[in-house]
Amino acid sequence: MNRLNSLWSRLTHLLRSRHFDDDLQQEIAFHIEARADELERSGMTRAEALATARRAFGSDLRMREQSREPWRFRWLDDAWLDLRYALRMLRRTPVFTLTALGTLALGIGLNTGLFSIVNAVLIRPLPFPDANRLVSIGGITTSNPLNAFDRKVFASLAHFSSGTVDLTDVGDAVRVAACSVTPTFFRTFGVRPQLGRDFRPDEGADGVNDVAIISDAFWQGRLGGRPDAVGAHIRLNGKSHRVIGVGPAGFSFPGATTVWLASDFGRARFFLYQRPDESGPQLGTLGRLRANISIEQARTAAKMGQRQYEDGMARLNPRQRFGHSDVGLAPLQDRLVRSARPSLLVLFGAVGCVLLVACTNVANMLYARGARRRHELAVRASLGAGRVRLVRQLVTESVLLAVLGGIVGLLLAVWTTKTFAVLVPANLPGLTGVARTNPVLDVRVFALTALTCLLAGIFGGLASSRRLTRSKPAALMSRTALTSVPRTRLRSALIFLQVAACVVLLVAAGLMIRTLAALQHADPGFDAENVVTMEISLPMPAGLSRAEAYKQRLLQQNSVLQRISAIRRIDAFALADQLPLDPSGAGGQFFAVDPPRVPSLPFRTAVTIDVSAAYFRAMGVRILHGRAFTEQEVAEERPVAIVDETLAARYWTRGDAVGKRIKVANGWYDVIGVANNVPYSGPAASADRHTDLQIYLPGTSGGYYIFRSTLAPASLVSLVRAEMHRVDKDAVISRVRAMRELLAGSTASPRELSLLLAAFAVLALLLAAVGIYGVVSFLVAERTNEIGVRLALGADRRRVVWMVLRQAIMPVVSGAVAGTGCALVLSRLLKSLLFGVAPNDLAAFLLATLVTVVVGVVAAYIPALRTTRIDPILALRCE
Amino acid sequence: MGIRPTPDALDLLPGTLHLLILRTLAAGPLHGYAIARRIKEASADALAVEEGSLYPALNRMLVKRWLKAEWGISENNRKARFYSLTAEGRRQLEQEAAQFDSLVNAIQLVLRTV
Numbered sequence: 004m005n006r007l008n009s010l011w012s013r014l015t016h017l018l019r020s021r022h023f024d025d026d027l028q029q030e031i032a033f034h035i036e037a038r039a040d041e042l043e044r045s046g047m048t049r050a051e052a053l054a055t056a057r058r059a060f061g062s063d064l065r066m067r068e069q070s071r072e073p074w075r076f077r078w079l080d081d082a083w084l085d086l087r088y089a090l091r092m093l094r095r096t097p098v099f100t101l102t103a104l105g106t107l108a109l110g111i112g113l114n115t116g117l118f119s120i121v122n123a124v125l126i127r128p129l130p131f132p133d134a135n136r137l138v139s140i141g142g143i144t145t146s147n148p149l150n151a152f153d154r155k156v157f158a159s160l161a162h163f164s165s166g167t168v169d170l171t172d173v174g175d176a177v178r179v180a181a182c183s184v185t186p187t188f189f190r191t192f193g194v195r196p197q198l199g200r201d202f203r204p205d206e207g208a209d210g211v212n213d214v215a216i217i218s219d220a221f222w223q224g225r226l227g228g229r230p231d232a233v234g235a236h237i238r239l240n241g242k243s244h245r246v247i248g249v250g251p252a253g254f255s256f257p258g259a260t261t262v263w264l265a266s267d268f269g270r271a272r273f274f275l276y277q278r279p280d281e282s283g284p285q286l287g288t289l290g291r292l293r294a295n296i297s298i299e300q301a302r303t304a305a306k307m308g309q310r311q312y313e314d315g316m317a318r319l320n321p322r323q324r325f326g327h328s329d330v331g332l333a334p335l336q337d338r339l340v341r342s343a344r345p346s347l348l349v350l351f352g353a354v355g356c357v358l359l360v361a362c363t364n365v366a367n368m369l370y371a372r373g374a375r376r377r378h379e380l381a382v383r384a385s386l387g388a389g390r391v392r393l394v395r396q397l398v399t400e401s402v403l404l405a406v407l408g409g410i411v412g413l414l415l416a417v418w419t420t421k422t423f424a425v426l427v428p429a430n431l432p433g434l435t436g437v438a439r440t441n442p443v444l445d446v447r448v449f450a451l452t453a454l455t456c457l458l459a460g461i462f463g464g465l466a467s468s469r470r471l472t473r474s475k476p477a478a479l480m481s482r483t484a485l486t487s488v489p490r491t492r493l494r495s496a497l498i499f500l501q502v503a504a505c506v507v508l509l510v511a512a513g514l515m516i517r518t519l520a521a522l523q524h525a526d527p528g529f530d531a532e533n534v535v536t537m538e539i540s541l542p543m544p545a546g547l548s549r550a551e552a553y554k555q556r557l558l559q560q561n562s563v564l565q566r567i568s569a570i571r572r573i574d575a576f577a578l579a580d581q582l583p584l585d586p587s588g589a590g591g592q593f594f595a596v597d598p599p600r601v602p603s604l605p606f607r608t609a610v611t612i613d614v615s616a617a618y619f620r621a622m623g624v625r626i627l628h629g630r631a632f633t634e635q636e637v638a639e640e641r642p643v644a645i646v647d648e649t650l651a652a653r654y655w656t657r658g659d660a661v662g663k664r665i666k667v668a669n670g671w672y673d674v675i676g677v678a679n680n681v682p683y684s685g686p687a688a689s690a691d692r693h694t695d696l697q698i699y700l701p702g703t704s705g706g707y708y709i710f711r712s713t714l715a716p717a718s719l720v721s722l723v724r725a726e727m728h729r730v731d732k733d734a735v736i737s738r739v740r741a742m743r744e745l746l747a748g749s750t751a752s753p754r755e756l757s758l759l760l761a762a763f764a765v766l767a768l769l770l771a772a773v774g775i776y777g778v779v780s781f782l783v784a785e786r787t788n789e790i791g792v793r794l795a796l797g798a799d800r801r802r803v804v805w806m807v808l809r810q811a812i813m814p815v816v817s818g819a820v821a822g823t824g825c826a827l828v829l830s831r832l833l834k835s836l837l838f839g840v841a842p843n844d845l846a847a848f849l850l851a852t853l854v855t856v857v858v859g860v861v862a863a864y865i866p867a868l869r870t871t872r873i874d875p876i877l878a879l880r881c882e
Numbered sequence: 883m884g885i886r887p888t889p890d891a892l893d894l895l896p897g898t899l900h901l902l903i904l905r906t907l908a909a910g911p912l913h914g915y916a917i918a919r920r921i922k923e924a925s926a927d928a929l930a931v932e933e934g935s936l937y938p939a940l941n942r943m944l945v946k947r948w949l950k951a952e953w954g955i956s957e958n959n960r961k962a963r964f965y966s967l968t969a970e971g972r973r974q975l976e977q978e979a980a981q982f983d984s985l986v987n988a989i990q991l992v993l994r995t996v
Contacts (some may be wrong), residue, residue, distance in 0.1 A: 008946055066934045742915075
């Protein structure tokens with residue numbers, strides 16, 4: 004009860020403490036006066052009485068202190084004192100403080116920023132209900148049979164196929180990304196349109212498929228969020244569609260889709276497995292697994308079903324031989340982040356290395372600082388300070404430093420989170436639009452990183468205080484303490500760790516830089532010099548039937564083409580419906596060949612490109628065998644095709660491809676030529692992805708106009724625009740790009756990664772150098788007396804320098820060796836990101852190790868040189 | 883004539899200062915000087931409380947809520963701080979008085995018999 008009472012009293016006192024001193028003062032004054040009154044009554048003069056009374060009262064300082072004592076929380080006051088002292092100490096050494104703060108803030112800021120992104124992209128589930136039940140299935144076409152398997156495994160299935168459409172009737176004509184989907188699409192995701200309604204199950208069949216759902220981004224942007232958007236009409240590729248709903252906020256799957264159209268893809272039912280002789284556009288497929296089915300079970304069931312199906316087909320067609328294909332089934336999140344995962348994880352590791360270097364630096368710095376206060380601590384100890392009290396004071400300084408560093412780090416983290424957000428792949432559903440520019444800072448990571456730094460700081464402070472508080476004060480101040488060789492085990496260990504981390508980072512950066520160089524020299528398959536592409540939209544003429552409008556537009560297009568061909572200084576001009584390296588390109592199509600080969604490989608898709616006759620000349624793609632298309636073949640859209648060399652080699656012996664037949668979509672085409680392979684996904688495509696195959700078909704339906712010309716793009720555009728407007732004033736030119744840009748863009752991702760890794764590596768190296776420099780300077784200062792003795796005894800200066808240097812070089816060299824070993828193991832993880840360089844590339848490793856060791860040695864050598872300037876007499880004298 | 887320095891008998895039995903103060907205040911509220919004077923008078927000048935120990939002791943007891951303090955007017959019209967016992971203080975007084983008694987009895991027993 005007593006305890007509680009006193010606790011309560013003291014707490015309330017905290018609020019009234021200001022008056023306490025005044026009250027006490029008044030009480031003392033009253034007491035003295037009362038005593039003086041009494042003395043006066045016994046005969047003294049007033050003045051004498053007062054003087055005597057005061058003398059009798061004695062020194063009131065101690066009494067006041069003791070009166071105040073019971074009211075205070077002792078530990079609080081001590082902590083407050085410690086804090087103020089720590090603050091003073093930090094202010095007195097601004098260089099140390101700023102360096103330590105900067106180091107901590109850097110470590111915390113970078114780590115928190117990057118991990119927030121990693122969390123948002125890789126760890127946090129997609130923002131759909133039960134998102135881990137969503138799977139993506141590959142290898143579907145419109146001609147595969149549905150199976151009892153599907154209903155048992157999937158609660159819902161949806162197919163989608165994306166492309167582009169010309170959207171008119173809403174402001175300027177614009178080409179947007181559109182996606183044909185089955186009516187189950189949104190339901191499979193578990194979302195509903197935020198306005199209007201979802202597709203009905205019957206919508207999508209021919210005749211009932213003029214409904215569309217627009218995306219939230221388009222609704223907010225183009226339509227200004229008008230509530231009457233639902234029910235409005237928009238024209239897609241000339242056909243009028245009714246808007247029945249607006250997609251959920253922030254949703255634009257797949258990619259950056261603007262409008263979804265219902266479709267049943269020409270067939271009433273869907274099939275999961277591919278018939279070997281069928282062909283058609285590849286569909287994306289999405290499924291929601293039933294609650295009691297795991298992904299493994301689904302995969303096994305799919306495989307079994309596929310085998311059964313293939314066996315059944317083999318029985319029905321005994322003469323044909325069918326190979327086996329695999330239904331690729333993977334969680335949707337995996338599929339979406341697959342491209343981003345390796346680079347994000349690598350960066351996360353890199354930032355972790357930087358944090359390691361930062362923390363070891365801070366620990367070392369605090370250690371040196373604590374050791375420097377040896378005398379002061381000895382004095383305090385001899386004045387009666389307990390060991391706990393001393394340690395607490397040292398720790399307070401570390402904690403203060405960590406807290407301040409954490410605050411600055413938090414500010415930095417906000418900025419780095421925004422900067423790292425550019426690494427988020429554009430196709431992630433949860434992070435488009437607003438969320439992408441304002442990714443949420445992950446508080447947990449910040450807390451964890453800040454805690455790590457705090458612990459490092461406390462550890463550093465404690466380590467230095469261990470020796471100091473253990474021994475007796477007298478021993479600390481004695482001479483022997485000053486000349487003994489200081490133990491450096493802890494500091495060496497920290498340097499070892501730093502150097503190892505630096506080597507690992509440098510190796511990673513080196514490998515990525517070499518990858519970048521290799522990519523930039525890789526053969527893109529076409530000649531990108533002086534090639535400009537643009538998209539030209541000729542609006543569909545209104546007021547005509549669909550077929551008529553299409554025919555008229557074709558005529559307009561041809562007249563435009565003729566006019567453009569007449570422009571001088573254009574060496575070649577062609578049309579195509581896809582561009583290499585264009586990330587928004589459509590997916591591949593399945594194809595079949597004649598005579599059919601036993602496919603020992605899984606069934607493949609090829610990119611089919613409608614091109615005009617001059618395409619190969621314009622793009623610089625070489626025809627290896629046979630010939631290119633003629634103008635007539637293009638104009639009449641004859642059933643001929645040109646395939647690329649890889650496809651020809653796989654399915655027919657090279658050279659014999661000419662004259663064979665290939666089936667694409669709904670028709671057989673005669674192969675008349677073989678062109679060189681163009682890696683459509685860019686040379687940076689990951690190794691496990693299939694090489695891109697191409698099938699060129701003659702046609703002028705393409706929307707990309709390709710010009711090979713020495714004209715500057717601006718003048719080219721104005722010339723073309725002038726010609727076009729003579730034919731149709733409403734024609735729109737958009738997306739003017741030089742192929743060189745696209746080529747550069749395809750290496751954007753490895754370039755970002757290399758840049759970041761290099762930056763981190765340099766940062767870590769800098770921090771480590773500063774750290775080593777600091778440790779060695781401190782070492783020299785510590786051993787000044789000993790060095791003075793040695794010099795006085797006649798030691799050679801150079802040997803003395805070497806003696807000091809050796810202490811630092813040992814951990815640097817051993818750290819570099821350990822780092823190289825770690826890097827050898829870890830670099831294997833980089834494999835998927837590398838191109839043209841092996842994970843154990845000798846040059847990169849050698850360079851990294853060399854650079855690290857050299858930097859470490861130089862950083863140690865500079866302060867070690869100071870020993871040459873030590874005057875032995877001065878050194879021995881000042882103690 | 884100066885003040886005879888009386889040996890501080892309170893050093894002989896530490897902790898008795900609290901007891902004395904509590905007993906003094908049992909009769910009614912007093913200010914700090916009055917408490918010291920009353921103890922001195924009541925013990926026939928044998929116990930003189932040093933100012934240096936009085937106020938700290940008073941504050942300790944205030945924290946433990948055995949006393950409460952209020953500002954009032956003294957006998958010569960000056961502002962003074964008056965201390966008075968709380969219920970808790972009264973309980974403490976009884977307890978400590980009893981303990982003290984038994985302690986003194988025990989010591990006296992030893993002194994008489996051995």
